[in-house]
Amino acid sequence: MGKITHIVVIPSAGYSHFVPVIHFSKRLVELHPEIHVTCIIPILGSLPSAAKPILQTLPQNINTVFLPPVNPNDLPQGVPVVVQIQLAMAHSMPSIHHTLKSITSKTPYVAMVVDSFAMHALDFAHEFNMLSYVYFPISATTLSMHLNLPLLDEETSCEYRYLPEAIKLPGCVPFHGRDLYAQAQDRTSQLYQMSLKRYKRCWFVNGIFINSFLALETGPIRALRDEDRGYPAVYPVGPLVQSGDDDAKGLLECVTWLEKQQDGSVLYVSFGSGGTLSQEQMNELACGLELSNHKFLWVVRAPNNAKADAAYLGAQKCVDPLQFLPCEFLERTKEKGMVVPSWAPQVQILSHSSVGGFLTHCGWNSTLESVLHGVPLITWPLYAEQRMNAVVLCEDLKVGLRPRVGENGLVERKEIADVVKRLMEGREGGEMRKRMKKLEVAAVNALKEDGSSTKTLSELALMWKNVA
């Protein structure tokens, strides 16, 4: 092997900001073994337990450096989780700087790739003579929104949800202001101000990686890569998601259950690593699933009436979520459904032939995992950019059904039963399944040796090698 090219990668604390960057690193060194990654890992409280199996299977050319954990008690309480993660990252900056100083004193590093919440660290890239990149585990549509938000902010005086016209971004499906990501729903909030600052910073990096691929988001990606628009360089390198091998062992009871079900007969229901419902909404969902009379595999989480992302940092570990299900629900549905408390091996589930639909909160990782396994969706966005993802899935790609939220703010049981039936047995569902199968093929192709995402990553790797 020729000369080694060294790069630094910095994820953020919190499962969903840690895992994608690790997958990016794995993909990079797998395709380009002459690149060596040093991964500097910040920790808020403790490392998410689901992250541990992933770290145990890292290849030799990814080194890890664990930073001293930030104590959650040193951070303001009661702020949104994403604010907490960003503040934790700000706390980690001195130790990141210290680590960078130490490693670059021995070896020259060409580039720094950071998670979007670790963007402060890019201020050190210049000091240590590195090119600067952000890895956003998001869609091209969401990145387009990020890059255009500073301008929209200047041009708009009201909250975006009151805009009379749909928001139209180059190449993207138009969406209503109320479907804009959660961080832009209250422009007076600290979260909005922090986000805006980050998105403005994006314009000054050497490049931005996104977890999407040309065939999935052709319009938005072409617009982002159109040189006339003056965006920073954008590299779609996805779909990069976890493989079933990363899933913790010992959680396989549900897979055994799936083995006994008919092909395409089971609806998988899960709200990502953090999604929670209110008690009332949980009751409606339970009754809706029962009413649909379809088989289901539901990852049940304890309800939270205040916050949809209440479990994001694994705060709910001690509570048994099954106690919040309606009385005798488990008994009544024991032939129809399987419930798994809090966490399930999602990729293994989605790759199982018994699974025919996925009721999802539309986190981008879950979305891509479903695409990669050709499973059509019921979209139930909760927080972050999930509403935007739901619009892309339902209105642009037409691979998902979005249940109506009633005037009382709840998706009611009848509506749930209806969409489950439409997806699992109707012609409409069949069409969506076909479209999803096409996207599955396109996703697999994007990652082949001559696939669009592979080629994009290789162009960049070659450039880094030439700089080194």
Ligand code: UDP
């Ligand atoms: N996940 C899982 N089991 C669960 C819930 C989530 O393996 O019970 C994984 C899922 O496969 C995905 C990630 O956690 O890779 C969730 O990421 P996503 O972007 O969908 O949502 P977020 O957690 O960021 O809201």
